[in-house]
Amino acid sequence: MGMRRRAGAPAAAGSSFARDRALARNRILVGDCLDELRRLPDRSVDLVFADPPYNLQLSSELLRPNNTRVDGVDDAWDKFSSFEEYDRFTRGWLAECRRVLKPDGALWLIGSYHNVFRLGTALQDLGFWILNDVVWRKVNPMPNFRGRRFTNAHETLIWAAPDQKSRYTFNYEGLKSGNEDVQMRSDWLFPICSGPERLKDEGGRKAHPTQKPEALLHRILLATTNPGDTVLDPFFGTGTTGAVAKKLGRNWIGIERDTDYAKAAEERIAKVKPLSGSALETPPSKRAEPRVPFGTIVELGMLRAGSALFDERRSVRAEVKADGTLAVPGSRGSIHRLGAVVQGKSACNGWTFWHYEQGGKLHSIDELRERAKVKLGLTAERPATTLIAAE
Numbered sequence: 001m002g003m004r005r006r007a008g009a010p011a012a013a014g015s016s017f018a019r020d021r022a023l024a025r026n027r028i029l030v031g032d033c034l035d036e037l038r039r040l041p042d043r044s045v046d047l048v049f050a051d052p053p054y055n056l057q058l059s060s061e062l063l064r065p066n067n068t069r070v071d072g073v074d075d076a077w078d079k080f081s082s083f084e085e086y087d088r089f090t091r092g093w094l095a096e097c098r099r100v101l102k103p104d105g106a107l108w109l110i111g112s113y114h115n116v117f118r119l120g121t122a123l124q125d126l127g128f129w130i131l132n133d134v135v136w137r138k139v140n141p142m143p144n145f146r147g148r149r150f151t152n153a154h155e156t157l158i159w160a161a162p163d164q165k166s167r168y169t170f171n172y173e174g175l176k177s178g179n180e181d182v183q184m185r186s187d188w189l190f191p192i193c194s195g196p197e198r199l200k201d202e203g204g205r206k207a208h209p210t211q212k213p214e215a216l217l218h219r220i221l222l223a224t225t226n227p228g229d230t231v232l233d234p235f236f237g238t239g240t241t242g243a244v245a246k247k248l249g250r251n252w253i254g255i256e257r258d259t260d261y262a263k264a265a266e267e268r269i270a271k272v273k274p275l276s277g278s279a280l281e282t283p284p285s286k287r288a289e290p291r292v293p294f295g296t297i298v299e300l301g302m303l304r305a306g307s308a309l310f311d312e313r314r315s316v317r318a319e320v321k322a323d324g325t326l327a328v329p330g331s332r333g334s335i336h337r338l339g340a341v342v343q344g345k346s347a348c349n350g351w352t353f354w355h356y357e358q359g360g361k362l363h364s365i366d367e368l369r370e371r372a373k374v375k376l377g378l379t380a381e382r383p384a385t386t387l388i389a390a391e
C-alpha cells in the first residue's frame with residue numbers, strides 16, 4: 001500500500017465519462033458504486049473483480065526506524081465508523097453484483113486480514129458459492145517496522161460463483177499449459193505494483209495508494225473469462241482491471257467515486273493497445289469439447305470387452321464389460337462411479353483414473369477418447385506422436 005495523496009474530489013453520482021447507460025461497456029461510471037450498480041441491468045456481466053476499501057482502522061501515524069512516515073492507506077474512502085457500517089456497505093454492493101452477474105458468471109474479491117474474513121462471510125450469506133481462495137504472495141512486501149508482528153506479505157483473493165450450480169468459466173488447460181504442464185496452484189507470487197507501471201501525479205507521487213499489479217489481473221482474466229466477455233470493477237481506482245481487460249480483448253465497466261482516480265484511469269486505458277485475436281487464442285476446455293461416452297470406445301473396438309483396466313499404480317484391476325461399464329468383485333458401474341468406489345471417494349474422473357495396458361506399459365484411457373473423437377469426425381486428426389495405438 002502506498003503514499004498519502006492529495007484529497008481527490010468525490011464526484012456527484014452519474015456525472016462525467018459515461019454518456020450512454022445502455023452501452024455502458026468500456027466506460028468509467030463516476031459515482032458511488034451502489035448507485036451505479038443499481039442502474040446496471042440484471043444478468044449482464046460475465047465477471048466482477050472487486051478491490052474494495054480495506055477498512056484498515058489505522059489509529060496513529062506509522063514511522064520507520066529513521067523517523068520517516070510510512071505511506072499507509074489513510075484516505076477518506078477507506079474509513080468506516082464501525083465493523084457494522086463496513087458490513088452494511090459490503091452486503092449492499094455485493095448483493096447488487098450478484099444481481100448484475102450472469103448466472104454462469106463469477107466474482108473475484110481481494111482483501112487483507114483487515115477485511116477479507118468479513119467479505120467471505122458476506123459472500124456466503126448472500127448465496128455466492130466460493131470456488132477457491134488464492135494467496136497473492138508479495139515478492140517485495142512492506143517490512144513490519146515495529147517488529148511486533150509477522151511481515152504482512154500477502155493478500156487474499158476469493159473466487160466465487162453466484163450460485164452452486166453456476167457453470168463458471170475456468171480455462172484450466174490454457175493455465176496448465178502456460179505453467180509447464182503443471183496444474184496452476186492457489187498460491188501466486190507477484191511483485192507489488194512498482195516501476196513504470198505505477199501511475200504518478202504531476203508531483204511524481206503515487207497517483208493511488210493501492211494500485212494493483214497488472215500481472216495479477218492478467219492471470220485472473222485469462223483464467224476465468226473469454227475474449228469478448230464483460231468484466232465489471234466497482235472499485236476501479238486507477239483502472240488496472242480496465243487496462244488489462246482492454247489488452248486481453250475483454251470488455252470492461254469501471255465504477256469509481258473519485259474524479260482524480262477516474263481521470264487517471266481513463267488516460268491510462270486510452271494508451272493500452274489490445275493484443276491481436278490470434279495472440280489471445282486459448283485451448284478449448286474439455287467441457288466444451290464434443291462428448292464421447294466410454295461405451296463408444298468399446299463399441300468402436302478400441303478396447304475389447306473382457307479386457308482389464310488399472311489405476312496408475314496397478315493396485316486396482318477392473319474388467320471392461322460389453323455395455324461400457326466396468327466391474328470389480330462386488331461392484332459394477334460407469335468408469336467414474338467405479339473409480340470413486342474403489343478409492344472410497346464420492347467422485348472421480350474415470351477418464352484420467354483408469355489405464356489400459358499396451359506393450360507392457362499403462363496408458364490413460366483419455367488417450368483413447370481423443371482417438372475416438374478423430375474416428376468419429378468430431379475433431380481434426382492430431383499429430384501421430386500424440387496418439388497411442390490401442391489395437
Ligand SMILES: C[S@@+](CC[C@H](N)C(=O)[O-])C[C@H]1O[C@@H](n2cnc3c(N)ncnc32)[C@H](O)[C@@H]1O
Pocket residue numbers: 031032033034051052053054077208210211212213234235236237238239240241255256257258261
Ligand atoms: C482499493 S482501491 C482499488 C484500486 C484499484 N484496484 C487499482 O488497481 O487502482 C478502492 C477504490 O474504491 C474507491 N471507492 C471507495 N468507496 C467507493 C464507493 N462507495 N463507490 C465507488 N468507489 C469507491 C476508492 O476511491 C478507491 O479508488
